[in-house]
Amino acid sequence: MISDNPDLSVLVRESARRPERRSPAGGTRVPLPPRRWKTRVLLPLLILGGLGALLAYAARDALIPAVDVEVVPVVVKTGVAGGGAVTVQAPGWLEPDPFPLAVSALASGVVREVLVLEGEAVEVGQVVARLVEEDAELALRRAEAELGQRRSALRISEATRDAAQRDWDHPIERVRQVAVAEALLVERQGELSQSAAELAAAQARLVELEAEYRRLEGLHETGQAAPIEFIRAEQQYEVHRALVDAARARQAVVAAHIRGAEAEVVASKKYLELRIPERRALDEAQAEVGRAEAAVAAALAARDEAALTLARMEVRSPVAGVVMTRLVEPGAKLMLGADTPRAAQVVRLYDPARQQVRVDVPLTEAAAVVLGQEAEVVVDVFPDRVFRGRVTRLVHEADIQKNTLQVKVAIEDPPVDLKPETLARVRFLGRLEADEQAQRLLVPAALVRQTEAGTCVWLADRAGGVAQLRSVVAGTARQGDWVEVREGLRAGDRLIAGDPSRLRAGMRVRIVGEQAVAERP
Known part of the structure; x- marks a missing residue:
């Protein structure tokens, strides 16, 4: 029931708290409605903030680009043999596998300078030392x-x-000699003809004079001719007879000359044919x-x-590696081919990716070590890390002083932190048969990382789309390039393949496919 006399003072007090506005008509004051800032300001801001967050989440691919990655799924495998129990433990020392690499000078000389120190990386063909080159x-x-x-x-x-x-190809002198000999023969033949004609003329004159001499001789005997005429006729006859004899003799000489010229022609032609001096000179x-x-x-x-x-006064390395030992210093004499085995060696290198452990196994336990046996290697400088190894050599000569047998254990995928001559301990594992029912999680060994936090793998979270660095515990089972993971992973997990240096924990990733693996277990 409403009271007949309401209390108007409440309205007066309420109007006093409200702002007033004047009426445009009468100028009276009209109280304003109360201000609702929570509904008019705060609520719209909350709505706008929610819409902004929703839009940001929807546009996260554009605002925060995801890194494209390829993944390798974790494989579940049964019947994989695991590592056996430890059968033998023995100490050893790291060394290059299979032996150190010597960088030797290829020429004798005195060392001028050595350009590398222990621990430095050396590339193929790099100059490691220089010799004195003046000589x-x-x-x-x-x-x-x-x-x-x-x-x-x-x-x-x-x-x-x-x-x-040229003398052989163009025998000008020999041809000239033949021509001269032939010309001389022709000349001698002409002389012979001339002498024959002269002899015939002399003989004819001698016949005439002989007849005159015989006639006067008869007349002289009868006194019919004067003595002077007889004497003159006799003298002319004797003179012409001597001339005939001389012509005959000259003809014989000319004939001899002709035979000589003919022989000269034959000889010169033979010389032209043989050319012995020219042949000898050419040869x-x-x-x-x-x-x-x-x-x-x-x-x-x-x-x-x-x-x-x-x-070769610059000594160059034929291989790549890390300097293990420097063997010379400036001023040292290097002798190539000397009796001392290391007389020409400058430095000794090793390959960080190929190292082994030289293990002294007691003779009483040597029978438990065989070629190809798996082993675990613990290095003193990394006591929390276990490296896998395999027996590669058994030295066929025992050390009777230490009563041990030397065994070589190659380390699989050694990190670059391992140094030669570091003390290590090797646990030789026995062989176990594969368990037909045991299921093991296998991942590629190349995707297992050794970090300061321990053994880890990069995982792609498909729900959140981010990269995770997850710690795992590696097992002893191994199949090809795949290794067992005992803890930290589940079937269906996907490991990120590729370069891990681009990944950060919580980084958004987008799976673009599975990486092709050469050999799956």
Whole structure:
């Protein structure tokens, strides 16, 4: 029931708390409605914030790009043999596998400088030391001068050979001698004809004078001719008879000359055919060229040898590795081919990716170690890490002083932190048969990382789409390149493959596919 006399003072107090506004008509004050800031300000802000968060979540791929990754699923496998129990434990020392790599000088000399120190990485062909090169430079210049001299002698021999070859190809002198001999023969034959004609004329005159002499001789005997006429006729007859005898003798001489000319023609033609001196000169010149060419080849080889010796004054590494031992210092003498085995060695290298443990196994336990046996290696400088190994060699000679047998255990995938001559302990594992019912989780060994926190793998969280660095406990089972993980993973987990340096814990990732694995268990 409503009271007949309401209390209006409440309205007066309420109006006093409310802001008033004047009426545009009468100018009276009208109280304003109360301010609801929670519904008018706070609620819209909350709605806008929620919408912004929803939009940011929907556009997270554009705002925070995800890294594309490939994954490898964890494999569940039954019937995989695990590592056996420890059968033998023995101490050992790390060393290069299978042996250190020696970098030797290829020429004798005195060391000028050594350019590397222990622990430095060396690339193939890198200069590790330099030798004093002055002697090698002088030897090279001397060899080059000798080569120039031999080449000059070769050119002289070639010129002599070419001249002898031209004489052989163009026997001008021999042809001239044949022509001269033939001309002389013709001349002698002409002389013979002339002497024959002269002899015939002299004989005819002698017959005439003889007849005159015989006529006067008869007249002289009868006194019919004067003595002076008889004497003159007798003298003329004797003179012409002597001339006939001389003509006959000259004809014989000319005939002899003709035979000589004919022999000369035959000889000159034979000389032209054989050309023995020219043949000998050509052969000797060709032989001299061959000798000179051989001398040039020898000088060239000596020059190349001197150049090679000079180049070898820089000692270069034939392989890549890390310096394990420096064997010389500046001023040391390196002797190539000396009786001392290391007389020419400069440094000794090792490959960090190939290391083994030299283990001294007691003879009483050596029978339990066989080739190919798996082992676990613990290095003193990394006591919390266990490295897998395998027996690769059994030295076939025991140490009777220590009563041990030396065994070589190759470390599988050793980290670069391992150093030679570091003390280690090896646990040789027995062989176990595969359990037909046991299920094991296998992952690629290459995806298992060794960090300061221990053994970890990068995992792709498919629900959240982020990368996780998860700690795991590795088992002893192994199949090919896959290793067992005992704790930390479940079937269906996907490991991130590829370069781990680009990953960060909580980083958004997007799976683009599975990485191809060469061999699955």
